[in-house]
Amino acid sequence: MSGEQVSPPRGSMHPASILVRDVLVLNETMEFIMRREMDINETDFQAMQHLLKLRSMSPGELAQMLHLTPAATTTVIDRLVTKGHVQRSPHPTDRRRWLVSPSAESVQSAMAMLMPMVLDVDQAVRGYGEHEQRVIVDFLSGVVQSMSSRIAALEQQSEANHDQPHKGTAKGEL
Amino acid sequence: MSGEQVSPPRGSMHPASILVRDVLVLNETMEFIMRREMDINETDFQAMQHLLKLRSMSPGELAQMLHLTPAATTTVIDRLVTKGHVQRSPHPTDRRRWLVSPSAESVQSAMAMLMPMVLDVDQAVRGYGEHEQRVIVDFLSGVVQSMSSRIAALEQQSEANHDQPHKGTAKGEL
DNA sequence: ATTATGTAGTTAGATTTTCTTAATATCAAC
DNA sequence: GTTGATATTAAGAAAATCTAACTACATAAT
Numbered sequence: 001m002s003g004e005q006v007s008p009p010r011g012s013m014h015p016a017s018i019l020v021r022d023v024l025v026l027n028e029t030m031e032f033i034m035r036r037e038m039d040i041n042e043t044d045f046q047a048m049q050h051l052l053k054l055r056s057m058s059p060g061e062l063a064q065m066l067h068l069t070p071a072a073t074t075t076v077i078d079r080l081v082t083k084g085h086v087q088r089s090p091h092p093t094d095r096r097r098w099l100v101s102p103s104a105e106s107v108q109s110a111m112a113m114l115m116p117m118v119l120d121v122d123q124a125v126r127g128y129g130e131h132e133q134r135v136i137v138d139f140l141s142g143v144v145q146s147m148s149s150r151i152a153a154l155e156q157q158s159e160a161n162h163d164q165p166h167k168g169t170a171k172g173e174l
Numbered sequence: 175m176s177g178e179q180v181s182p183p184r185g186s187m188h189p190a191s192i193l194v195r196d197v198l199v200l201n202e203t204m205e206f207i208m209r210r211e212m213d214i215n216e217t218d219f220q221a222m223q224h225l226l227k228l229r230s231m232s233p234g235e236l237a238q239m240l241h242l243t244p245a246a247t248t249t250v251i252d253r254l255v256t257k258g259h260v261q262r263s264p265h266p267t268d269r270r271r272w273l274v275s276p277s278a279e280s281v282q283s284a285m286a287m288l289m290p291m292v293l294d295v296d297q298a299v300r301g302y303g304e305h306e307q308r309v310i311v312d313f314l315s316g317v318v319q320s321m322s323s324r325i326a327a328l329e330q331q332s333e334a335n336h337d338q339p340h341k342g343t344a345k346g347e348l
Numbered sequence: 349a350t351t352a353t354g355t356a357g358t359t360a361g362a363t364t365t366t367c368t369t370a371a372t373a374t375c376a377a378c
Numbered sequence: 379g380t381t382g383a384t385a386t387t388a389a390g391a392a393a394a395t396c397t398a399a400c401t402a403c404a405t406a407a408t
Contacts, residue, residue: 016299016307017292019314020197026321027198028220032241033328042216043394046202060356067206072395074358096356096403113328118191120320124313125190133190135306136313139298140193146294147200154207154287217366233385246367248386270375270384 020143034113038106039083043068047076048085048102052110056101058091194317208287212280213257217242221250222276225260226284230275232265 035045043066050065051057057065063073077100080086085106091097102110125133209219217240224239225231231239237247251274254260259280265271276284299307 013292014296014299014307016310016314017296019311019318020295022318023194023314023321024198024201026318026325027201029325030321030328033325033332037328037332041394058356059358063357069396070357071359071397075394078358091356094356094404096401098357114324116327117320117324118187120324121194121317122188122191124316124320125188128309128313132306132309133188135302135309136190137193139302139310140190140197142298143295144193144196144200146291146298147197147204150288150291150294151200151203151207153290154204154211158207158211215365234383237385243368244385245369245387249366252386268376268384272385 016139034110037113038085038109040079040085044076044079044085047080048106048110051086051100051102052107056099058097059100060097062100190313208284211287212259212283214253214259218250218253218259221254222259222280222284225274225276226281230273232268232271233274234271236274 031045035042038045038048040048046066047062050062059073059077060070062068062076063070066073066076068076077086077088077098081088084103086100086102088098088100091099125136128136205219209216212219212222214222220240221236224236233247233251234244236242236250237244240247240250242250251260251262251272255262258277260274260276262272262274265273299310302310
């Protein structure tokens, strides 16, 4: 997963496994293009992804998702506002907060970029028979499952390591 | 694709489409964890991904993949060498170049991180019947196809735009 | 009510990190 | 031997993030 793969099992891998990896690589290319077109850096792009998905968040929530300090998040939002990608509006219940939301233009732009692809895939699935669709969903669920549990395991590992004294030099790390 | 999706078609989307998106999101979480454990930034991580896949590259090749200047690439490699993630060895035929390759430790570490997941997926596919496996491969090929053609289209668009005079403010861009 | 305490977000200043341009050394190719 | 390619260095600029201080508001306690 995670972009490319280490080579060893390369030859012995099932075509499907290789295709999954290809999808991840293509996704990164896709993101690079979008970042370039939007003229923003990776952090700001991640913020946009969250905002496009959730429609609106407070700066504090964004800070959590991005693993940034509140101060750094303020500058992220400022940059995005300047470029017209998001806007700040008052929070309905808490007057200390803002509701940060993607601008209509940026939603429109993202849709224009991604929809053709999304529709492609969606229609492709629907082209299969009922049984086949179930197989596809089942397989993908398995992938999600494997990734999720791997992530959980790694998070747990690093929790343990974070209580350690000094920062190693990549040897024992990972 | 590309991480999250815009919401509109959200409800009407096929479960498979949603799962594909989930995989992309999980991949980003995965990469975040790996970066944190390796203690490197996104650029250096991308370099590692390419190196782990191709086993070795010259600095110039890396510069191309990363869209960086040769000078910046030198510092990328320096940083990775310092942390023990890669090493420079003399190029067999051209003595101006180097061969940059991932250290044995980093290959080992990456494998340790990813293999459980990769094997999971690989074995999951093999668990299906012949017909079902073909369906999965066929579907994934379609996804790759859609993404590739979308990327090609966007690249072509931006080629046209790059001959334009000034940099817009996100309105017409994208 | 009033005060005290905590939370959300911003600002200011400084630091750190990353990248670029320009100059240079080494080598390849013709 | 001239020209082009490859990578590095040096110096500086640009960008991103952090800490600390501060404002405005919410929440809880008295």
